[in-house]
Amino acid sequence: MASASERQYWLSVYKRKGRSGLKRLVKGALVYQAGTLKQEDVLINQETGVIEAAAQSLSTDMADETIEAEGKLLAPGFIDVHIHLREPGGEHKETVRSGTKAAAAGGFTTVCAMPNTNPVPDSAETLKEVQSSLKDAFVHVHHYGSLTKSLKGEALTDMESLKNGGICAFTDDGVGIQQAGLMKEAMKRAAALGLPVAAHCEDNSLVNGGVMHEGKQAEALGLPGISSSAESVHIARDVLLAEETGAHYHVCHVSTKESVRIIRDAKKAGIHVTAEVTPHHLLLTEEDIPGDDPLYKMNPPLRSSSDRLALVEGLLDGTIDFIATDHAPHATEEKRGSMRNTPFGIIGLETAFPLLYTFFVKNNQLPLTKLIDWMSAAPAGIFQLKNGGIKTGERADLVLIDIEKPRTVIPQEIQSASSNTPFFGWELSGWPEKTFCSGRLVWDRKERE
Ligand SMILES: [Zn+2]
Structure with a gap:
């Protein structure tokens, strides 16, 4: 109340x-x-x-x-192309009203909401239903349409009708597309429609029930680890498919040095690939995880310090194009207990700019003008969103x-x-x-x- x-x-x-x-x-x-x-x-x-x-x-x-x-x-008002609003279907975690209030408090005026809601916006009808909650929004909201029906990774959606419904891009964020053939077909259709495919890169056969980065900290805590290759294998596969299909392939929340290297090489080869990084992956590593604490459980997980440095370097040299929060609200009782059986994700809208300003700009590691650009004009340009500047x-x-x-x-x-x-x-x-x-x-x- x-x-x-x-x-x-x-x-x-x-x-x-x-x-x-x-x-x-x-x-x-x-x-x-x-x-x-x-x-x-x-x-x-x-x-x-x-x-x-x-x-x-x-x-x-x-x-x-x-x-x-x-x-x-x-x-300029910040733009976050990767947030989870939870409405409809998960209102106990977040509503359009509370989520966009958090966005406004964080300085964001445009957000793009991921499709893992209930219903999933996977048809013209369900997209309309998801969009109908927007009357409560304090800021501009765009929606992604899902690539596959019910995010199951089996059958592609009617992507054309989703485009006509006004989506900003396609994604199955939260899960990786496991089948290369399906991803190729999705990219072909997205390329024809002129919209990006934003990918949550995760090969399920390499995840092994992991809850944090596979490394020394997971070992010390006795928790199952997620290998770096679970992410980078998908990116390597997908840049080749993007080259073949001519699609605009956007990598969500890059977290490993291998991913940065593959994206850098793909860009050099002229493949249409773009990428985002979250404030928490730029700031924290596995070593910051104090114990079996679900507030440090996110997907992809916090990686090693060499991964973190590669992300900062990737942002500075243009391999990574901009910053997105992956704002992922979960109720307090859902995040209580062990990392083994709590959901992935942390909220991020309200602290994104203060965190990056404090630890990078004030420490002279990143220029202020670049930080503003990575949080406004850069995502706007890549996702073709309105941001006219001041x-x-x-x-x-x-x-x-x-x-x-x-x-x-x-x-x-x-x-x-x-x-x-x-x-x-x-x-x-x-x-x-x-x-x-x-x-x-x-x-x-x-x-x-
Ligand atoms: Zn994701």
Whole structure:
């Protein structure tokens, strides 16, 4: 149940939503524009949903409200092409409402939802059913259509009717496509339809009931391991199929150095392959797993430190194209117990930018402008999603970030309906303070204090 203060907060959001014509001036922020940062004023029109003006100095007379933002960062709203919303069918873990609220709190204004819902969007009818829950969304949501019926990996869906229903791409995320012949046929059809095939790469014959990375930590904890080849074997197979079919093959959540190497070579060979990496694989390794703790259980698992370094290197040299969270909510009771019998996955929307900003940008390992690009323009370009950047006339999808003030990740501030994260207690900087989606203020951290 929402607390009284939370109800009050959302009431105020709704009141503002209703006030048409409201104009807000974000004054003096460091504004990201096409790879550079400069101090500018940005005028947001809530009624039209667009940026009315962006210039060095705009008069406060133009606005109903001025947000003093000196020293803060104004970035394009982030885009996450890999999240699990759980609605319909898994509302005890997350709903469209709670998931997109978490997205807004993390600075995301566009998300793409994976098809492992109930029903699975595997036909025009079930896609419509899944899309019907979107009236509750705080940010823009796109859906994937599944590659195979009921994600069973047996029969392909009517991919054309899914495309006509408005999906962003095809995937069976959560499970790997085991049959090479089926994957080839899927790629052929996707290529003809001009949509990407996003692949969760996992060869079941190499998983062996593993729950974490096959390595010294799994051995020490006495837990079954998942080999690196369980992932990379599929990628090696699929880049060859992509070459043969001409499909756009997108690799979800890359986690091993071998995968990075195969993707790098495939790109060099001119094969149409793109790839994403999660914040947790960039930050954590098997050595960070404190024991048999399900909050560190995700698929693919946290790998070795040489894998982690290869992922950072891959991102920097363009082998990996962008960042996606793989936000995967599970209820508290489901994540209690042993890694052996709890589900894979952690939430990620709310901590993605603060984690990467704190541990990579502040430590001078990754440039801030690149991080923003990997979380906005890069995924938008590859998945052909709208992201016009911060300039006059563009859709006002924006996030204002306090890059100075550190905050500790605590359960009370989590907006997702689930709290399965290993990052509680971590002190991070770079928290989204206000998020605007089509000009509407959908997240305002200050008002919650
Ligand atoms: Zn996956």
